[in-house]
Amino acid sequence: MRPVPLRSTSPLILGAHLSIAGGLHKALLRAADLGCNALQIFTHSPVQWRVKPLIPEEIARFRETRASLGSIAVASHAGYLINLASPERALRERSIRMMIRELERCEALGVALLVFHPGAHMGGGEARGLRRVASSLRKIHASTAGFEVKTVVENTAGQGSNLGWRFEQIAHIIDLAGDASRLRVCFDTAHAFAAGYDLRNRGLYEEMWRQVEGLIGLKNIAIFHLNDATAVCGSLVDRHAHIGQGQIGQRPFGWILRDGRFARVMKVIETPKQAGMDRKNLALLRRLTRSPAIRGA
Template identity: 40%
Template sequence: MILIIKIYSNAKVIHKFNYLLLKKIYFYHTIKKYLKFNKKDLMKNILLGAHVSITGGFDKAILRGEEIGCTAIQIFLKSSRTWHAKKLTLQEIESFKAAQKNSSIKIVVAHCSYLINIASSSNDTEQKSVKALKQELEICNELGVPYLVLHPGSHLKAGEDVGIEKIAKNLDAVLENCDGKTMILLEIMAGQGTNIGYKFEQLKQIRHLCKHKNKVGICFDTCHAFSAGYDISTPKSYEKVWEEFDKILGLKNLKAIHLNDSKSPCGSKVDRHENIGNGTIPLKTFELIMNDKRFSDIPKILETPETSSGDNYPKEIKLLKSLIK
């Protein structure tokens, strides 16, 4: 009798084990299928691209982006070497919006003219910079461009604290009567010359002093950050940098990433962009960024040097996509 009960009990255990095993196998295949779909979905929705020209009109920038495989692009709003921006016509605005709507370009980021220096100790340059920044912000709002990337500025030996205060003051002057949705993104700098913004603390201080900080975000440039001394060359140091960024600036304020390799070593404070995989930043770093879920909805823009063949952007976009696991 005891033997029969034992055999019966063992049969029940085996049956239960087989049932759980089958359940796990089914669950594994379901998840595996989901993960495959998830990667495909990630590839489809990734925000990756490059800086493209607006020659011939803003709508042409959309076409250029599509031709090289972009889903995100960055543009200048005028010649990067001129102060004044011409007023947009309604046709220009509508053509741009229609071109983007019918394209694979999910987001457009703008970059300020290199002439703009709202930290300048020269009153003339400061006033011209504020006026130019207002014009560019207005164009962004008209085109529906959500982000305008700005180099914080150079204090020109007036001192970093003085420069930081000027930047915050002038950002407020620009944003004071602006009803649009476009955010100004302060770009982290390499620390070359008297540039401000090569430390997370400096960017934090600018935002802290700014009354309209809700309209001021951050753009992280891999080349600039690396040259400034933020070591992102190993998985451990990479994570340490982002933990520091989150603690000081908050990841919620990161709105764009510039993907650039560097010709210069970490901490050199020399701003020299290089093509992905050819510089001092390991390819592994770009793999980490491309697979970092925290940045899945953040536009990643290439600003690497044009090669003699002129096909570096499509090649680099393809390379970066291949790093997605």
């Protein structure tokens, strides 16, 4: 493994998951207002199956606004109802159709990444669940051949029967899904911590990346979700906290931000939406990127 440079000279690609209330392009304006050059959005309500098709004016407005703001990396997060691992065939097929629609929306908008959760096996068992996710992805990719947008598997907290909390599982999905050129990985700090990866310890932090490198390849991490975690390491509880205000603490965020291996990877926060807190969390992350000196970070 290459030695880790202490500080990176590359520009930081940092932003937040932001609301599309008032129109998709409004999320871009909100990002610009926060001084962000990265953004994650839902392209529709994430808790509904019904999705209104995008109209050409919406697409044009999004693309024009984006062009007017200069360089801004944009990812989309898929809806929460999708479960590609479901043992129920009807739900699985509905999920596949929804994922195809999500990818079509990203492609139309010029969004490079669609982040999704692998799904929950719902009692069907881990091995079968992982196979179902992979075979669903094969169908999704066959229906969207030639698309530029990458399908990005997010690591999960492992709550309930959710799959993808161990990196072995994510590697298995990618192997079985066939076309690796269509797939990338999203690393969520709160989920990894909840799943039992104790990033607070520098040795374990490095050990985790050695594992990820061996299983997935660090170059396949396309996006970070930077979130602190409310519950203890290994709790399998998915609850995000403000940066530095949860169990993870500030230091590991500084390590990731200053880790030269990830300098060009976009990073977004998905911290609780409380007044003024996005700005505060982003300011803290920018400070941690610049200086390892604050509070022993």
